[in-house]
Amino acid sequence: MADGGKGDPRPKVRYMVFGCGSIGYNVIEELLKETNNILVIDSDEKRVEDLKDQKYQALARDISDPDLFKDLPIPEIVFILSSNKEANLNAVEQTKKTHPQAFSIARAVDLFSVDTLAEAGADVVLYPQQVVAKSAVHHMKTLTAARSAHRLYSVFEGWTGTLGVLTHRNPDPDSISSAMALCAIAQEAAQGQLTCRILYEGTVGHQENRAFVNLLDIQMERMTPEKLAECNHLALVDSPGPGINNDLNPGTQVDIIIDHHSIEGIERSYKPDFIDIRPESGATASIFAQYLQELDIRIDTKIATALYYGIRADTREFRRNVTPNDLYNAAYLLPLSDTDLLDKIMSPSFSQETLEVMGNAISTRSIKNGYLFSNVGFIRNRDAIPQAADMLVNLEGVTTALVYGITDAHIIISARNKDIRVHIGNVLKEAFGDFGDAGGHGTMAAAQIPLNYFSMVRDKEDLLKMIIDPILHKFTDIVGIDDNGDKNEV
Numbered sequence: 335m336a337d338g339g340k341g342d343p344r345p346k347v348r349y350m351v352f353g354c355g356s357i358g359y360n361v362i363e364e365l366l367k368e369t370n371n372i373l374v375i376d377s378d379e380k381r382v383e384d385l386k387d388q389k390y391q392a393l394a395r396d397i398s399d400p401d402l403f404k405d406l407p408i409p410e411i412v413f414i415l416s417s418n419k420e421a422n423l424n425a426v427e428q429t430k431k432t433h434p435q436a437f438s439i440a441r442a443v444d445l446f447s448v449d450t451l452a453e454a455g456a457d458v459v460l461y462p463q464q465v466v467a468k469s470a471v472h473h474m475k476t477l478t479a480a481r482s483a484h485r486l487y488s489v490f491e492g493w494t495g496t497l498g499v500l501t502h503r504n505p506d507p508d509s510i511s512s513a514m515a516l517c518a519i520a521q522e523a524a525q526g527q528l529t530c531r532i533l534y535e536g537t538v539g540h541q542e543n544r545a546f547v548n549l550l551d552i553q554m555e556r557m558t559p560e561k562l563a564e565c566n567h568l569a570l571v572d573s574p575g576p577g578i579n580n581d582l583n584p585g586t587q588v589d590i591i592i593d594h595h596s597i598e599g600i601e602r603s604y605k606p607d608f609i610d611i612r613p614e615s616g617a618t619a620s621i622f623a624q625y626l627q628e629l630d631i632r633i634d635t636k637i638a639t640a641l642y643y644g645i646r647a648d649t650r651e652f653r654r655n656v657t658p659n660d661l662y663n664a665a666y667l668l669p670l671s672d673t674d675l676l677d678k679i680m681s682p683s684f685s686q687e688t689l690e691v692m693g694n695a696i697s698t699r700s701i702k703n704g705y706l707f708s709n710v711g712f713i714r715n716r717d718a719i720p721q722a723a724d725m726l727v728n729l730e731g732v733t734t735a736l737v738y739g740i741t742d743a744h745i746i747i748s749a750r751n752k753d754i755r756v757h758i759g760n761v762l763k764e765a766f767g768d769f770g771d772a773g774g775h776g777t778m779a780a781a782q783i784p785l786n787y788f789s790m791v792r793d794k795e796d797l798l799k800m801i802i803d804p805i806l807h808k809f810t811d812i813v814g815i816d817d818n819g820d821k822n823e824v
Contacts, residue, residue, distance in 0.1 A: 342344065347373045350409035352397050352425050353416025354381055357441060357462060361413055362390070373407060377416075379680040393618045397421040403432040414440040414456070414726050416655040419447055423454055430455030475659075482610050483628035485537060485665035490523035490588070490607045495566030500557065503782075504536035504582050507546050508571035508617045512592065514552065514637050516571055517623035520535050522631055531565065533557040536567070540717035541688065545679045546643060550636055557581070574611055579771055579782075591678040594618045596771070597694065616660040619644030619809040623663035638670035643679060650724075655775050688718040688775075694720035695737050704733040704753070707806065713746070720748040734758060736809070740785075740798040744770070745805070747781040757811065765809040 348371040355589055358374070365372055372531035374392040376382050385392035395402065397414075398421040411432070414425040422440055440456040442448045451459045491734045501509035510532070517530035532554045538544050546556065555561060562568070569590035570580070574597045589607045595671040615621055618639045633641075645664050649656040652664070656689040673800055691710050699708040706726050710719060719737050724773050727735035727750035734756065747766065751758035759774035762781050766772035772781035783805065785797075 342383060346410065347407040347408040348393075349413065350375065350406070350411070350412050350413065351413045352376075353414065353418075353441070354378075354385060354392070354426070355415070355417055356412070358415040361415060374410075375406075377421075394675060398424045400417065400424070400428070402428040409433060409436045412436050412438045414438060416441070417443060419443040419740070419804060421445070423450060423495075424456040426451050426456045433653060443675055473494075474540045479624050480628045483625040485627055486590070486592075486608050486625065487519065487523045490520045490528065491565060494527045495529070496564060496635070497528055497567045497569060498565030498572055499530060499532050499571060499573060500573070500580060501532065501534045501554075503534075505534045505538060505554075506540070506572075506644075506647065508541075508619050508639065508644040508648040510547065511569040511637070511640035512555070512618040512622050514640050515619070515626065516569055516590070516592065516635070517760065518633060518637055519629065521624075521632060531555055531561070533561060536768060537716070540721065541685060542647070542679060543717065546640070549678055550640055552640070568614075585744055587815045592618060592621060595775075596622060598651045614657060616654075616656045617648035619665045620646065620657075623667055624659070627663075632744045633672060635672050638667050639672045639675055640668035642671045644674060654745060654770045654777050678689055687713070687715045688721065691715070691718035691739070692722045692725060695726060699729075701729075701732060704731065705810075705813065705815060706735040708735070708737045709738060709798065711798065712741040716741060716746050719746050720750075720778075722748040723748040728749075734813075738798075738802065738806075740794045742794070743785055745781075745783040745785065745798065745802070746782070747772075748778045749774070749781075751777050751779075753824065761809065765812050766805065769805065783792065 348369055349365050351362055352374050352375045354362065354374050354376045361619045362372060362374060374385055374390055375395050376392065377394065379394040379398050382394040395742050397416055397418065402425060405408050410430050413473045414429070419535060422443065424442050426438055429436055429600050437457050438455065439460065440450055440451045442459050442461040445461060448459050448461055497517070499513040501513050513532045513576055516617055517532065520528050520530055527817065532552070534554055538547055540771070566677065567589045568586070569592070570576070571592050572594070573579050573807050574593045575591060576582035576586040576588055583693070587604060591606050591609045591611065593611045593612060595611070596613045596616060597611050610621065610731040611623055623641050623645070642664055645660055646652065649660060652661065691713055694710040694769045695708040698710065699706055706729065708722065708726060710722060713719065716739070721735040723735045726737065733753040734749065734751045736747065736749045739747060740746070749762055757776045759776060759779040762779040763773040765779040766783060770781060770783035772779070774780055
């Protein structure tokens with residue numbers, strides 16, 4: 335043991351371990367891989383003698399002693415791992431009192447002890463049963479992901495012809511990058527016998543999305559019935575099924591579905607060859623990043639850049655619906671990405687229409703009980719609506735923002751939410767699902783309502799004002815806004 339230094343005659347020790355039962359012993363074995371500067375304290379004298387016989391530094395001492403640290407070295411890190419609840423609490427309190435600069439990791443004997451030990455000053459509290467449970471679930475998810483990746487690969491083996499990969503309507507970077515990655519996996523597994531085409535239906539309207547497609551030179555084709563007929567196989571990415579945020583007939587046979595949106599309430603008349611839907615994942619691109627790692631497929635800079643940006647965009651700069659797995663996958667992709675291209679993608683110019691829509695959203699906003707509603711009228715660039723919702727939800731006093739507008743064929747609604755009591759995706763699905771496509775996550779969601787017989791009406795803004803009130807009334811009923819309640823119009 336080294337001297338304490340700076341006039342302190344007491345020696346220092348890197349690790350001090352209180353309690354050397356099965357858990358303590360295994361911790362010591364791990365620490366020895368780093369250093370032997372470890373002191374073990376245990377109340378069992380026979381155990382201490384056994385440790386000394388094994389050349390460990392060990393002392394016999396009652397861990398519940400109020401003078402626990404008397405004549406002991408100065409520890410840098412303290413592990414408190416006995417099976418005695420009161421003794422562990424005393425050791426935490428004595429560590430905090432005698433050596434406040436030392437880090438302490440304490441074992442909780444039961445769930446009730448977790449908060450008690452933390453309040454007493456433990457920097458980390460471990461409840462072994464909980465640690466084992468989390469480890470078991472983590473390993474289960476890792477094994478499941480690995481098996482899914484290899485099963486996907488095996489599905490492609492032997493395929494020939496053309497694979498059509500459909501993004502969701504009005505594709506975003508998560509959807510597009512996922513399509514790119516699926517094509518890379520398919521072409522490697524099929525050993526060049528499979529042609530891949532990325533198909534989409536709507537528009538790429540958001541300025542960052544357009545920059546993403548143009549700068550990465552991503553080859554995409556507008557979907558038509560003729561092009562679908564030319565495909566021997568079909569895959570859906572970032573969409574849970576035909577007819578859900580895409581214009582496929584709901585009965586269309588799709589061979590592969592990979593997505594991160596909830597499939598609650600979705601019924602299928604057939605079983606795809608491969609389906610992997612993970613609502614717990616922050617982005618579909620994150621699922622594909624994991625596939626590529628599990629399959630050890632070498633990816634080029636273009637795909638790595640696309641996937642990294644797809645995860646980053648769908649988690650809103652890693653601040654929304656993000657999981658540790660998303661962060662791990664992003665960390666894997668970043669060194670493989672082109673950082674100069676990423677900077678250019680994230681710094682595009684705003685279109686004139688986008689600025690006008692955002693201005694309309696500001697000027698027409700109304701707030702009722704923390705819910706903001708804004709009518710932006712007729713639009714051509716539908717991606718400006720979620721941008722306006724992103725901006726307005728940050729206003730003081732606003733917990734949820736609902737921005738809506740109208741195109742030639744649809745009413746478009748975008749919602750953003752900060753209220754943890756509300757799952758805005760479920761609310762929109764319940765409120766607008768009977769009228770069209772609706773759903774999303776707890777903090778962000780969207781709905782698209784077809785105009786049907788009204789599509790030929792010339793004055794779309796007057797049409798929107800005429801039919802929007804009964805549609806929004808269902809939303810306000812669900813979230814409990816009283817029509818006679820306070821309304822703050824600004």
